[in-house]
Amino acid sequence: MAVQVDGTVAAGWERVREEFEAFAAAEAVSPEAQLAVHHRGRRVVDLWAGEDTTADTLTGVYSITKGAAHLVVALLVQDGVLDLERPVSEYWPEFTGHGKERLTLRQLVSHQSGLINTPEGFTLDEIADDALIAARLAGAKPYWEPGTAYGYHAFVIGALTGEVVRRATGKTLAEVYEERIRAPYGLDLYIGLPAELEPRWKPVLPQVPTAEGLAALAGGPLPPELMETAFNWHVKPPMDLVAYANDPRVKSRGPASAGGVGTARGVAGMYAAAIGELAGRPALLKPETAAEVARLHTPGDDRVTPEKDHFGLGFERQPLVGPQAFGHCGAAGGLGFADPVTEVAYGYTRRRFGFPGGPAPENGPLTAAVMAAARAAVQG
Known part of the structure; x- marks a missing residue:
């Protein structure tokens, strides 16, 4: 299929465009995708593909939002406002019972609380409301x-x-994110989409299973038994991920787990700001903080997804990039990450939901091309 690819790449980054064009042409239907990459604070890749997507098109980014949320936590830890070794119940006295009173903030942020859902689950209206969930x-x-x-x-x-952020600061996580991260850099990545930006928003589109995707899914391991519960698929009817991202309540309220709205430029810009100078401002994270969020916090098997050694401090580890890289994928196929070693920040979004979900396969060759170009630039 011929898919229009627009945008620019800097000299030395041409291979990234070639990989982007190759995957876009191979898709059965337009992916409606965006790719942005920063290197040493400079945007070196700015591409988009599709019939109804531009560089400025905003859409649901799903769990890429977790990267923004955990960058807020990392900043507050760095500031001394939050203490990772302190029990969550000391910030939040109602968080108690069944051993929860012993859970530290470090354990909570690294997905160790066991509170993946409730037996009755949540309605769409409820799962869009972080205060109600908490x-x-x-x-x-x-x-x-x-x-x-x-x-x-x-x-x-x-x-x-x-x-925990609200109890410690008196502000919501979204408010801290807006004040400390999004607004200072003018990032197109929102936890709660402002009403005036609605004209730029486009919906997530349903996935189209491919023969290759179905074969890979059929031949892969069975998902862990708790996955159905964690993804709110145990309710009747099961939660529809496409409907979730497109729901006006999710867009406007911005639940911090998966309700963010943004562009690839916004995702890459956030990760660039995390690890290096951007827009004349110093890196948000000190080197030791960046190392701590990337460090493995969860050895062994994830009990919900078929992952091993999954998390750093809230962020997903990026083994294909390097041991000091950190980021997070999104259910439609998107991915964002930062690598302090090569000074790369990567943002990829797609409006066409990839199959079967999670980081889309094209992130592999795209990431490989990005890292090769970054290393060549350093050597040159």
Whole structure:
């Protein structure tokens, strides 16, 4: 299929465009995708592909939002406002029972609380409301003893960590993100889309299963038994991920687990600001903080997703990039990450939901081309 690819790449980054064009041409339908890359604070890749997507098109980015949420937590830890070794219950007294009172903030942020959902689940209106989620989970029974295992808290981790932020600062996580990160850099990555930006928003589009995708899914391992619960698929009817991202309540409220709206430029810009100078401002994270968020916090198997050694401090580790890289994917296929070693920041979004979900396969060759170009630039 011929898909229009627009945008620019800097000299030395041409291979990235070639990979982007190759995957776009191979898609059965237009991916409606964006790719932006910063190197040493300079945007070196700025591409988009599709019939109804430009560089400025805003759309739901799903769990890429977790990167923004956990960057807020990292900043507050760096400032001394939050203490990772302090029990969550000392910030949030209602967070108690079933061993939760012993859970530290470090364990909570790294998906160890066991509070992946409730047996009755959440309606779409409820799962768009972080305050409601936090209140409901505060006294709930975890799905495993807190701190003894870990598993992806797909739609609730932002509500849990966000409640700690609110108790410690008097502000919501979204307010801190806006003040400390989004507004100073003018980032097109929002936790709660402002009404005046609605004309730039385009919906996430349903996935189109491919023969290759179905074969890979059929031949892969069965998902862990708790995955259905964590993704709110145990309710009737099961949660529709496309409907979730496109729901006006999700867009406007911005649940911090997966309700963000943005562009690839916004994602890459956030990660560039995290690790280096951007727009005349110093890096948000000190080198030691960046190293701590990237460090493995969860060895072994994730009890919710088929992942191993999954998380640093809230961020997903990026083994294909390097041991000091950190970031987060999004369900439609997007990905954002930063690598302090090569000084690369990567942002990829797609409006056409990839199959079967999670970081889309094209991120592999795109990332490889990006890292090769970055290393060549350093050597040159």
